[in-house]
Amino acid sequence: MSVLLAGTALAAAFPGAASAADEPKAADIIVTATRIVRDGYTAPTPVTVASAEELAKSTPTNIPDALNKLPNFQNSLGPGKSANNFSAIPIHGNILNLRGLGTPTANPKGPLRTLIMVDGVRVAPTEYIGTIDTNVIPNLLVQRVDVVTGGASAAWGSDAVAGVVNFVLDKKFVGLKGNLQAGTSQRGDNNNQRIGLAFGTKFAGDRGHLLLSAEYYNNGGMYRDARKAGQNGYAWVGSTPGCVNTTSDATACSPGGSLNPYKLSSNVLISSASTYGKLYNGAAALGTKLNADGTVSAFNTGTATGSAGIQIGGDGYTIPAHTTAIAPSKTYQNFGRLSFDFSDNFSAYTQMIYSRTEIGYDAMANTLVQGSPTATIFAGNPYIPASLASTVATNGSVGIAAYYSDNRTNVRETTDFIQSTSGIEGKIGGWKVKADYTHSESTHNMAQSGLWDWKKFFAAVDVVSVGGTPTCRVLTDPTVAAQYAGCQPINLFAGNPATTSPAGYAYATGTSQYRARFKHDSFTASISGSPFSLPAGPVDIVVGGEYRKQSMGLTSNADPANLDTAAKKAAYFAGLRGVQSASLYYWLTNVGTANGSMDVKEAFGEIAVPLLKDAPLAQQLSLNGAVRVTDYSTSGTVTTWKAGGTWKPVSDFLLRATYSRDIRAPNLYELYRGDTSGIGIVLDPVTGLNQNASTVSGGNPKLKPEVAKTLTIGGVFTPSFLPGFSMSVDFYKIDMTGAIDALTAQQILNICGTAGTAPECALISRPTSSSFPSMVRITESNISFLKTQGVDIDASYRRQVGKGALGIRLYANYLGQFDTQLYAGQPVVHYAGANVVGSNPVSYPRWRGSLSVDYTIGPIGINIAEQYIGSMNRFLNASAPNLSNFVGGSVPAYVYTDLSVRARIPHGNGGYFEVFGTVNNLFDTDPPIIPGITPGVNLATNISTYDMIGRAFTAGVRFKF
Incomplete structure (x- = not known):
């Protein structure tokens, strides 16, 4: 870690974040950038410091x-940023993603x-796939969050390619504090409640310290059809x-080609x-087609489109809108x-x-x-309508392709996470020693019923008549009857x-x-x-x-x-009979x-080496x-390193680089996971069919660490002629090679x-050379590269205005x-400025920004926060x-406004009782309509980027005694 001194460390600070003026002494400000702690040292790596209160x-x-x-978090996962169609991989909770540093696949x-x-x-990791749900961290005891926005693997280890998010707890807290709040959207869904209590006390003559906290959060969720983006197909x-x-x-x-560009349509169905x-x-x-009353009628193909197997209107199907948007x-x-503290040391x-x-x-x-595409019903099945039975050959069959939209499956997931850490810290002969041991366990349970x-x-649909009674055919076969x-x-x-x-339906379904x-x-x-000193x-x-x-x-009752x-x-x-080649357990x-x-x-x-101090232009x-x-x-073995420096020519300006x-090493899930099945609609070049293809993906124990080179160059401006103002500008460039990725089925x-001659053809299984694929295998490898660069700009200003305090950031x-x-061999794809359409939508706007204006006068405070998402x-x-x-290929810029008001009544030595209210998305801005190419897969917007809830209210109380 490094000690960042007044006027330089917190150029990246949130308004109201810890600053030298707020702290009793500069040495108390320890910001996560390196492992070195030293007075007078200013970290070369950019750090954003955000106080929990702000x-x-x-x-x-x-x-x-x-x-x-905040703009440096992009394409994170969260309650409103995750699709809920499939449950094979747990991607729930708040999973932070610095710089969106993942390939959009x-x-x-x-x-x-x-x-x-x-x-x-x-x-x-809180989940076995390697992700960390940051909701496990005790919110009430977080003092601030340090966000290191540059590569930090040499200091902190693997996974710090994009940077580090360090939650700093208030380990010296004494007293009792808590909150009680409730919220809802303007439309009456997303009802949520949060309650928490934290307690801290000293004992044994102030040598001991005890902290305890408990928090509960509940969200009622919402359905897709509760919003415009989930309606109209x-x-x-x-x-x-x-x-x-x-x-x-x-x-x-081809769809999306120069002569067949994509256009936005409604009531789109799969034929x-x-x-x-x-x-x-x-x-x-x-x-x-079959009708709800059992009759047979002509299939209405609706209006043709330039996408094979997709129609507008008619009798096709779509994933229903009344499915979960926020779980x-x-x-x-x-x-x-x-x-x-056993002693002073x-x-x-x-x-x-x-x-x-x-x-x-x-x-x-x-x-x-x-x-x-079908369930096969064989001749002789007593349920075949008479009008249809006459057209079925004696030894023939009829197929049924159906999407029973009312028969949704239900998923229940639980994750239990525990992490215990114990450590010692002391001084021996002028040297500081520190040691920590951590043990963690997580258990994830998933059950998908129906x-x-x-x-x-297949046993239940193959029916014959026995004495006029419909009976499962397998029960008439004594060699297998006991099995069914x-x-x-x-x-x-x-x-x-x-x-x-x-x-029959209860028998044919399971969990x-x-x-x-x-x-x-x-x-x-x-x-x-400090083994020795230099003049500086x-x-x-x-x-x-x-x-x-x-x-x-990982254990499973459905291992492929x-x-x-x-x-x-x-x-x-x-x-x-009628078993499909791609059929597995469920x-x-x-x-x-x-x-x-x-x-x-x-x-x-x-090592930190001071070269000059208090010299001309240095x-x-x-x-x-x-x-x-x-x-x-x-x-095997891999080496990471970092070199950096700072130069402060005058008191108002600092340069850093x-x-x-x-590196990021492959995790256990990527290395050793077993084969897992999936589905997805693909356009098959061989058959021209546009329909669901079965996929199987598994681990690859031959994966190697991803390697990235990161460059940051920037400066911090803290003008003495404008007290309270600070500004930083930092350029960053990240080049990653050997990135772990996989080709999609498409x-x-x-x-x-x-032609069928490429090596990738070996990943495709077809019943015959001219048939639609029965299976496509997906395997991850160190095959990709990623290059990104940009500029971070941070400006903050704090001063007294009238009888109140103004903070702008x-x-x-x-x-x-x-x-x-x-x-x-594949083309280099340029994502900067792209809103990526798909079942896992992500975006990379050229400009993102957030502006916070806070004014406090007496017990009353008001905060206005603006988010800007570029076109x-x-x-x-x-x-x-x-x-x-695309026809109309651009998405305009979006601005979201949040408004918060509070009234705080001071109590005792630093205590308070506060009543607050917040309106998020104050102007109820609807997200842009950005659907996918498969009808109904997601809400028709980019859930990773835009607010889909609309105007929402939260009110509550906070207290500290």
Whole structure:
């Protein structure tokens, strides 16, 4: 760490954040930038310091929500920023993402490249996939948050490629404080409550200190159809039906091509199925459909579009709008800390975090469009309507492709997280010694109920008549009847089978479950001091070591690996007819088992060298360097380093620069996860079909660490002629190679094309060479690069105005470059200024900013906060950028306003009772309509960037005694 002195350290501070003027002495201000603590040293790495009190003024829900409004956080995950269609991967909670430093694909890595700490101690992953839900941190005891916006791997270790977010606790708090608040949106949803209590006391003659806190947060969530962006069935479709290619560009007539640009349309449907069943003969559609009353009628193809398999109006299907947009959730957070000073030179502490998160939501409904698009009903089934039975050959069949939109599956997830840390700190002969041990465990449980259980489903739909009674055919086969005991027939010709055949539907559905456990143990020790001095001051060094061990275990009742051969499938589905080649255990959420562990051994050192002090044009000139050697049991040894310096020619101005080599090592999930199934609509170049394809993805134990080079150059201006004003401008450039990424199913199909000769073709399974894929395998590798650069601008001003105190803070970011290349040979994709359309929408505006104006007079305070999101162009296809042509391709700039008022009554020595009210999105600004290309997959806006709740109110009380 480094001590940042008055006028320089907090040029990046929030208004009201800790500043030298507020603190009793400069040495009390220790900001996370390096491990060195030294009077007179100014960190070369840019740091934003945000006080918890100021963050709460505009965003009272929690501190991470407030941080995500700052421009240097981009494309973070949060309650309103996560899709809820699938449950195979837990991506819930507040997962911070500095600089959006993840490739915008189906496998975003940005949150994994941000290191989260509490008081300089690494927070272990709260989920087995490696992410950290920052809601586990005790909000009430957070004093401030330090955000290091440059590479910091040499100082703090792996994952600090984008930077570090360090939550600094008020470890000396004495007294009782708490809050009680409730909120709701203007439309009556997203009802939320938060209650918390914290207590601190000294004992044993002030040598001991005890801290305790407990917090509870509840959010009722909301459905998609509660907002305009979730209504009307918006999607992007090709604008030129029957496009004829008159150019040399083979993709000109593809959706998004130059002759078939995407246009925004409503009431968009997928034509491969209907709500109660589109009828097929093999792969050929019969042009008819089933109705809710069991009758058969012509299938209405609606209005054709320039996207194959997509229609406007008619009898296709879409994912229903009445599904979860923000999942209802509950968080229970508990914290305790005990510290004791055994002498003036020796102290020890132990602390524990325990958090439990509960979440529930409606996910994708049951469907019969997996791979080959139908459920097969064989001749002789007594449920086949007479009008249809006459057209079915004696040994023939009829297929049904249906999306039962009323039969949504339900997901329940819980995560229990515990982290205990104990440490000692002392002085030995002028040297400071410090050691910490951390043990962490997380357990994630998921249960998705109401899913088609394929084994039972195929048994239930294959019905014959026995003595005039519909009976599961397998029960008439004595060789397998015991395997299907209790089978109940299901009628797919009478509308919604959940209501017309409740016994059969109950038999044919089940619950997919998995449990993941993650353990983390780490030990860190360091020694720091000043072995000698130069004329400009003492030379400070830190040396130390760190050891980490992590292990992951995942169990599942639907492991695809158990059905990965023809023999295994034949045994599991014994006696059944109509089993699809892509069928596994359940319609969704077939999660593979996983086991793996990793040991990490590290040695690090850092040095700060003062070169000049109080010299002409060099009030201060110093250099800083750090190096860390890390040995991973999984991928070998890697070295990270940092070199930087500061130059203060005059008292009003400081220049700083750093250059570093940073890494992110692959985590256990990326290395060892088992095969997991998924689905997604793809346009197959071979068949021309646009429908769901089954995918399987798994870990890759051969992954290596990602490597990044980071350069920051900037300056801090604190003019003596304008007291209270400070401003910093910092340029940053990050070049990452060997980034871990994976091709999407669509990209694999595009690269393979119709020739079938590319290496990627081996990842595609087809029943025949001309059939739609039955499976596409997705595997991560060190294949990508990422380059980004931009400028951070920070200005703050504090002064007395009249009888009150005014604080103004402006923070802005300009993104000059954000380029990725998925792998060698693919085009470099330029994302700066792009609003990326897709099932995982992200954005990279050229300009983002936040402005906070706070005025306090007597007991009354008012805060106005503005967020600015710059204009962007719509962008879709990373593997083929020429397929990102849109009719009306730009999204205008957006501004959001938050208003907060408070009345504080002082009490005793620093105590208070405060009543507050906040209006977020004061002017109820609707988000732009930005749907995906698959109808109904998400809310029709970019959930990672824009507010989809609208005007929302929060009121409550805070107190401190």
